[in-house]
Amino acid sequence: MVEQRTIGPVFAAKNLFKSYGGLRATDNLSLQLETGKIHALIGPNGAGKTTALSQLSGELQPDEGQVWFCGQDITRYSMPKRARMGVARSFQITAIFDDFTVAENVAVAVQSRAGHHFSFWRAVGRDKGINHRTNELLDLVGLAAFARRRAADLAHGQKRQLEIAMALALEPKVLLLDEPMAGMGPTESTQLAELLERLKQDFAILLVEHDMNIVFRLADIISVLVNGAVIASGTVEDIRENEDVQKAYLAEGY
Numbered sequence: 001m002v003e004q005r006t007i008g009p010v011f012a013a014k015n016l017f018k019s020y021g022g023l024r025a026t027d028n029l030s031l032q033l034e035t036g037k038i039h040a041l042i043g044p045n046g047a048g049k050t051t052a053l054s055q056l057s058g059e060l061q062p063d064e065g066q067v068w069f070c071g072q073d074i075t076r077y078s079m080p081k082r083a084r085m086g087v088a089r090s091f092q093i094t095a096i097f098d099d100f101t102v103a104e105n106v107a108v109a110v111q112s113r114a115g116h117h118f119s120f121w122r123a124v125g126r127d128k129g130i131n132h133r134t135n136e137l138l139d140l141v142g143l144a145a146f147a148r149r150r151a152a153d154l155a156h157g158q159k160r161q162l163e164i165a166m167a168l169a170l171e172p173k174v175l176l177l178d179e180p181m182a183g184m185g186p187t188e189s190t191q192l193a194e195l196l197e198r199l200k201q202d203f204a205i206l207l208v209e210h211d212m213n214i215v216f217r218l219a220d221i222i223s224v225l226v227n228g229a230v231i232a233s234g235t236v237e238d239i240r241e242n243e244d245v246q247k248a249y250l251a252e253g254y
Helices: 049-056 079-085 102-114 117-122 128-141 156-168 186-202 212-218 238-243 243-248
Strands: 009-020 023-034 038-042 064-069 085-088 173-176 204-208 219-225 229-234
Touching: 009 049, 009 204, 023 038, 023 049, 023 064, 023 204, 023 229, 038 212, 049 085, 049 173, 049 204, 079 085, 079 212, 085 128, 085 156, 102 128, 102 156, 128 156, 128 186, 128 204, 156 186, 186 204, 186 212, 219 238, 229 238
Parallel strands: 038 204, 038 219, 085 173, 173 204
Antiparallel strands: 009 023, 009 064, 219 229
16 A cells, blocks of 8 residues: 555654643653554553544644654644645544445545546545445455445444545554553454554554553564553563562553
């Protein structure tokens, strides 16, 4: 899907700070994302993961620090502008139209990338190029057999797959995934994990997730956030063996 791989970090946050009154929600946060790797951001409730993700996606501006994408400083760029450049935050910027079919939902996302206005949906929906790309994306995420099904009738996990297809329609280089496994059963989580494993070769992925079994399965790099600050960053084994992480977050047995 991606014609050229970027060598080195495609996306980076450098020394981000964000405060609300006397509360420091983000404390000197730095991280890097590389194409072909999944970087997991974990931490206890209230650690600042949502605030961090909001700054990375452009939903929220940091008080200090910088965000870089493909060598360009995008710190002051809005969320829509970052999405157009290739930074997609899935599961929050994506909205499923329940009364549309699965294919129609993806086609809307494809046409938005192509620059068509939503009011021209019916005409664009018959566009062969858009339909071809829609079918490619549905096949990629495993929903080709459900193309004509009403989106509202999908299972929870299938809706997550649809949201990913819609995010991919924007042709991103970076995927910021905000707790994609939330509300899923074991089977659905496994299926989505398999999808992310297939996708990661073409994208730089940040995964914010509470399911530690999934994190340890998928992540190449893990950063642990506590009180807005990264207390450890490394491989799965590095994090498993880190005493500070064990005290702050991980339960025994991981």
